[in-house]
Amino acid sequence: MKGLAFAIIRYGSIWNDPAWNVAVPNPATAHHPRAESVFTEYPASFILIRHPKVGYILYDVGDFPDGEDGVPRPVYWKEYFRPQMRREDYIDRILPRYGVQLSEVSHIILSHMHYDHAGGIKFFKGTHAAQNVFVPKEDFVQGCLAALTADNEQTTESPYWRSIMTAPGIAYHLLEEDTELFPGVKVLLLPGHTPAVGALLLELESGNYLFPNDACSSRINYGPPVHPTAILYDSLGYEKSVIKLRRIEREHKAKLIYSHDLQADQSYRHFPYFYE
Numbered sequence: 320m321k322g323l324a325f326a327i328i329r330y331g332s333i334w335n336d337p338a339w340n341v342a343v344p345n346p347a348t349a350h351h352p353r354a355e356s357v358f359t360e361y362p363a364s365f366i367l368i369r370h371p372k373v374g375y376i377l378y379d380v381g382d383f384p385d386g387e388d389g390v391p392r393p394v395y396w397k398e399y400f401r402p403q404m405r406r407e408d409y410i411d412r413i414l415p416r417y418g419v420q421l422s423e424v425s426h427i428i429l430s431h432m433h434y435d436h437a438g439g440i441k442f443f444k445g446t447h448a449a450q451n452v453f454v455p456k457e458d459f460v461q462g463c464l465a466a467l468t469a470d471n472e473q474t475t476e477s478p479y480w481r482s483i484m485t486a487p488g489i490a491y492h493l494l495e496e497d498t499e500l501f502p503g504v505k506v507l508l509l510p511g512h513t514p515a516v517g518a519l520l521l522e523l524e525s526g527n528y529l530f531p532n533d534a535c536s537s538r539i540n541y542g543p544p545v546h547p548t549a550i551l552y553d554s555l556g557y558e559k560s561v562i563k564l565r566r567i568e569r570e571h572k573a574k575l576i577y578s579h580d581l582q583a584d585q586s587y588r589h590f591p592y593f594y595e
């Protein structure tokens with residue numbers, strides 16, 4: 320679509336054991352019985368879409384700074400998934416730094432409700448965009464179950480956090496099937512990592528871009544063969560989703576943009592640059 324553009328906004332990194340991202344990445348063997356795990360850097364990002372009819376649309380909103388709303392980050396997530404972000408790179412500062420105000424965003428699409436993709440929604444209370452937030456229904460339901468049955472956010476080992484699921488002033492619109500939300504902007508629901516991750520397909524004038532998000536967060540996961548993540552709701556669904564992604568990539572001659580792949584990220588151009 321003419322005039323449709325997007326920017327990749329890298330807001331920081333998450334450091335963790337690679338075994339969370341790819342199941343059995345470095346197996347011990349008869350000859351190497353003590354294979355070691357190494358704390359590894361994974362990029363964290365979200366996408367700003369500039370749409371000729373709709374204006375600015377966000378695809379994910381990134382994380383929220385530890386404790387800034389009086390709710391400290393859960394202890395487990397500080398230890399196992401260490402965030403490395405500068406305060407000025409969270410969504411409320413990185414957008415205005417390059418001339419985009421939160422009040423100018425018209426719609427928000429959340430791929431899923433995990434904290435590193437949805438936490439920044441807390442910044443949007445009272446904005447126009449807060450009334451237009453789309454999220455896959457099955458993921459949202461799972462997030463409510465996980466967050467509302469945990470008695471204390473500080474001790475949760477779930478990536479769904481109560482203070483995000485219940486962030487005030489946000490009107491969620493739940494997606495139940497693959498949907499073209501706006502001309503050239505399609506959301507595809509993919510089970511596996513969670514009951515449904517909303518992947519994104521953007522049809523630019525220069526070509527198509529496919530964002531699998533955490534349905535397949537890196538090149539290694541994509542294969543072939545498929546290497547599932549260890550943060551996994553449905554292993555058979557994960558494999559089917561990657562096969563569906565490969566079909567869409569082929570049929571649309573799409574370029575893939577991964578959500579947590581450091582090597583791939585180093586080949587991308589970042590905000591304020593726009594692909595168009």
Ligand SMILES: [Zn+2]
Nearest residue numbers: 431433512533
């Ligand atoms: Zn996730």
